[in-house]
Amino acid sequence: MKKIVKIIGIVLGSILALLAGFCIYVAISGVPTYDPPTISNLKVDVTASRIARGEAIAQIQCMSCHADKDNRVTGKYLAEVPDLFGKLYSKNITQDTEKGIGNWTDGELIYFLRTGVRRDGSYAPVMPQYPNMADEDIRSVVAWLRSDRFPVQASKQEPQASELSLISKVLTHTLMKPLPYPQTLVASPDSNDTIALGKYTADAIGDCYSCHSGDLIDQDKVHPSTSKGYYGGGIEMVGDGGKKVITANLTFDQETGIAKTYTKEQFIRAVRMGVRPDGSILNYPMEPKLSLSDREVGAIYDYLKTVPKIRNNVAQKNAELQLARK
Ligand code: HEC
Ligand code: HEC
Known part of the structure; x- marks a missing residue:
């Protein structure tokens, strides 16, 4: 019995020592650097x-x-x-x-x-x-x-x-790493395909999923739709004046998503102007995205309809935050 306790003690002790060593190493070495890359000398025509x-x-x-x-x-x-x-x-x-x-x-x-x-x-x-x-x-x-x-x-x-x-x-x-440089052409979406345009505008241009998913760090940047809690929202952020804000559930879950609150026109207004259907203003860091066209934001709405629904009651979490503040 004593022997087992001793062995467990040694194992745990070694793990802790390794972890402590890793943290000291990380604290001293900081952000890792990588081999200097080979970079093409392409020149962009400025039109x-x-x-x-x-x-x-x-x-x-x-x-x-x-x-x-x-x-x-x-x-x-x-x-x-x-x-x-x-x-x-x-x-x-x-x-x-x-x-x-x-x-x-x-x-x-x-x-x-x-x-x-x-x-x-x-x-x-x-x-x-x-x-x-x-x-x-x-x-x-x-x-x-x-x-x-x-x-x-x-x-x-x-x-x-x-x-x-x-x-x-x-x-x-650990989790945050450079991404590989694409080896093939990254094509623009077919602009006649509304769903493709919506997915592209949301994931590749708007980076909407990076705030509106389940975790700020644990995300798949190359295949956004496999990120944890994709468009289910719920991330706590710091808004103006240090106020806490929680990112919205943008899936079409009937109870907790945007399905109830938003028609397409209202969604376009919220995203482009930063105003909810009831007239309330969306908090920073949800900034108005005026430079996206009605068509692009409408396409995001259509795309979100196709995303797996997630039950995540952000309104409830917001209410709890309000209470905690009082
Ligand atoms: C979420 C915030 C954020 C967004 C959005 C963002 N950046 Fe940055 N950017 C940063 C931060 C933070 C750094 C500094 C990184 C560091 O010091 O390691 C940086 C660094 C850079 C650098 C390197 C500068 C240097 O001297 O090393 C370039 C170039 C750059 N950003 C361009 C852009 C462009 C172009 C866009 C838009 C397509 C953009 N960034 C969007 C936060 C952002
Ligand atoms: C930097 C993080 C961030 C990014 C990027 C972002 N959002 Fe948001 N979004 C938020 C936050 C935080 C809220 C909640 C604001 C509040 O409660 O006042 C929000 C709220 C919203 C709402 C309102 C939902 C409701 O509660 O009524 C919509 C719609 C929305 N975002 C759509 C989008 C779309 C579409 C994109 C991409 C084009 C996007 N967001 C990008 C952080 C972000």
């Missing part, structure tokens, strides 16, 4: 239509994390990220050659947007990756970054460096 499309995408993606109060993409503090993950700042992505991305090549930008890895092999865990954005759309984003539009004009302003918590660092050694 007026690409700039316009790139700007529409940037307005719902890049601007929300990178734009300062003057609407320039000089980087900022990401207040909506729970403290658990540390104090996170985005970066200056204006055309400045020193503080911004002025001396990145088009190939390096696209490689980074797809994989999360910079030319020197360093990895940016918080910046979303865009594995499913069509080649044409990702080139449009680059065209916008190269354009003479106001937000991207060179600026030397610079945010603080991020301070990742130990939990975030552990995540970058």
Whole structure:
């Protein structure tokens, strides 16, 4: 008997020592770096239509994390990220050659947007990756970054460096990884196929699932629809003034999803203008997505009808939060 206790003790002790060792290693080594990638020297043609499309995408993606109060993409503090993950700042992505991305090549930008890895092999865990954005759309984003539009004009302003918590660092050694660079063309959806357009707009452009699924970290970025709790919502986020907000259940579950609340027209209004059917305003970080067209958002609604229904009573959780606050 004593012997068994001793053995168990030794095993548990070793596991704890290993874990402690791992945490110390992670705390010291920080975010892992990878081999510097081989990057193609493709060059993006900057055309007026690409700039316009790139700007529409940037307005719902890049601007929300990178734009300062003057609407320039000089980087900022990401207040909506729970403290658990540390104090996170985005970066200056204006055309400045020193503080911004002025001396990145088009190939390096696209490689980074797809994989999360910079030319020197360093990895940016918080910046979303865009594995499913069509080649044409990702080139449009680059065209916008190269354009003479106001937000991207060179600026030397610079945010603080991020301070990742130990939990975030552990995540970058476990769940959060760079994505592989796509080996084939990523095609645009057939715009006559409403469901395909809706899925593409929601998953690849709007990144809606990343907030409206079951977990903020445990997600499949390459195959979003296999993510845990896909569109079932329920993630707690930090809204304006530190207020807690919970992401909505966007599935068509009759009791707890959006089926009851929203007609297609009301859904389009909520997503584009940020207003619910009852006139209440949606809280940050659910920002109005005006740059998506009625057709694109309508297509998201049609697509959500096809997504497996999830029973998740977010309204109930919201009510509990209200009570807890009192
Ligand atoms: C959820 C917030 C978020 C969104 C959305 C976002 N970024 Fe970022 N981005 C970040 C953060 C945070 C960093 C800094 C990462 C780091 O320091 O490791 C970053 C870093 C970058 C960098 C690297 C800059 C450097 O000097 O290393 C580029 C380029 C970039 N983002 C471009 C974009 C573009 C283009 C878009 C839109 C398609 C975009 N980002 C959308 C948060 C975001
Ligand atoms: C950065 C995280 C984030 C992203 C990205 C996001 N949402 Fe949201 N969304 C939220 C949060 C948080 C709420 C809850 C807001 C509240 O309760 O006031 C919300 C609420 C909503 C609602 C309102 C539901 C209700 O309760 O009445 C709809 C509709 C919605 N989102 C659709 C979308 C669509 C479509 C997309 C993609 C185009 C999207 N969201 C992207 C965070 C996000």
